[in-house]
Amino acid sequence: MPSLCIHVPNCMWTKALLDGRVKVDGFDATFEPAAFDPRGSSRLRGDVEDKFAATEQVIPDFLVRIARGSEKEFVALPIFVTRGMVHRKFVMRRESSTPKDLKGCTIGMGRVLGATSVYLRGLLADHFGVTRSAARWVTAEPLSSDGAIGGGEWAHTHRRGGIKASELIQRLSVGDLDAVIYPGGAGGHWFNWVVEGSASRTPDPYGDLEQMVASSSNLCFPVGDVESHLAWFQKEHIYPTYHFLGVRKSVAASHPGLTDALVDAFERAAVVAAAYMSDEERRLYEREKELLGLDPNECGLNAVHKKTIERCLDYLEADGLLPRRPTLGEIFPLSGS
Template sequence: MDRKLRVAAYAYEHTEALLDGRVPIDGADATFETASLVSDIFQRTVERRYDVAEYGLTYFLRTFDLEDSPFLALPIFPNRNFRHSSVFVNTAAGIQKPQDLAGKTIGEFAMFGHDAGVWIKGILSDEYGLTPDRSRWVIGGTDHPVPAFDWVPQPVPNGVDVRHAAEGETLGAMLESGAIDALISVDVPQALLDGSTRIARLFPDYETVERDYYRRTGIFPAMHIIAVPRELATRTDLMTSIYRAFREAKEIAQQKYRHGALKQHMGVVTPWFSSHFEENRALLGEDWWPYGLGANRKVVDTFLRYHHEQGLSKRLLTSEDIIVPALLDT
């Protein structure tokens, strides 16, 4: 009899074939759920409402400092993004280069060390010598107030000045007014999209910077994994089936773009998309969104190092500590 599974993931194009039933999980009677906010999936995962769920890497890793860490990860990375584009500055704050963030007050979306924040803070430290203790931090929502995420551990390392924005405050408005000097956020401040001249990106030509970063490092930063309870992780056949299903759904999405190149992507509304697609394909390869540990070990180990260096993990974890054993060879 097939094992009943409750599965949750955000509605990306590469999970669509799972959510709409085109790709089943062999050996499982799976029901799929999503949510309008991916953080809602994270909170419900903490509440153990799912058997298999997309989970932010930092949310997942923080559980390893609990007495009984409840989850392991499948080497599936449904959300990834380059993060130089996630740093915004007030144009009157005198910030021209990353080193100028020293001594400044920086807003951060959601919590100290959200997934995008861990990545860019690590990059700023590795490449520009800027460590988090050299700035002050204010946590909150970008364009909408966000309460403290009290359902996830909130470690703050000694020597780092962190506070939460006051009730009703938003980091986007604080950045535009100059109440904070810079912002690290997964969301672009609405004021910038509306044409405000008081907000700019730290890296104005961020695409060029991010492409250079990938050429030098081979890292396409991953934000999320797929988490499973440890008691389920022992089901080797089931773990393999789940992994294969997510991989097949992702391949359907990628293949759509490969086939679309034959007709110059006439089904896509973005002009010159084919040129952009070929440029990405030349840089990132035929499988530009890889799953499996083999293609992602450097990505995972780099995030684990950053997480530890930033005081968010008590010990330096390894890929072998966090990945379901049956999928370590993927």
């Protein structure tokens, strides 16, 4: 039987899978690291090459496809390969007031279904009263990037295009935008929020957000302080998950026991992840667990992950993007949810 090729991000939580230290018990599986390119972006949104038995998927896109009945190929596993607080992906100018003053203002974002966009729209509405209809939303990426919506534009989009995702911060700085929900993988991933301006960042194709804000004279993270993160977590009891591992339904059906073995392998890889961290990363990792009172990087449908997915569904419903609300059992049918 040929080896099962599994596509994953190259990060500390997957290092032990990529270098072979952790195996998938009972199955011949190989892991291929993801690279950021246009093909990688479409793969994350469901357009996956045949060679991959499993791959990471963006959670909001998948939830919308489930709700619309258009997801035929993949099933979700409770393996959350990309996650982190979102507060330091929200940027404003220093002379602006607070997020509650953004009613009637223009907010830029990469795309509608970006996980960070979904969580931060929920935060702005629920904690600052800036509802979806109260702001002018400018979306940088083309409509095809939000294809899971079904071909139409989001009802609250003020303008799409005319700006590149890589230009959002610059356009904010010169006053063309009033706030930005930063796209891509920087500002908030994993545990770097526990120290403001932390050097523990993930590479990002649009530039280093922390560095861009730190070097600017007029930009800031209005809710990026540690206290804001903790107050939000204590109220919401969620830890944003961006991507999960999806496995082909046909592969799961033809390989009994594979899905449980994958969850087990990722759990074991997370246990040894500290061995791949620098001293500073280990310090921040331990600090995050201390502040939250739990380890948010565990696999499985624990209470935090369940509530996080339910809140993501809440936000998508408030966005008007779900024709119906899927249950956790529909989303994770192989996980005993």
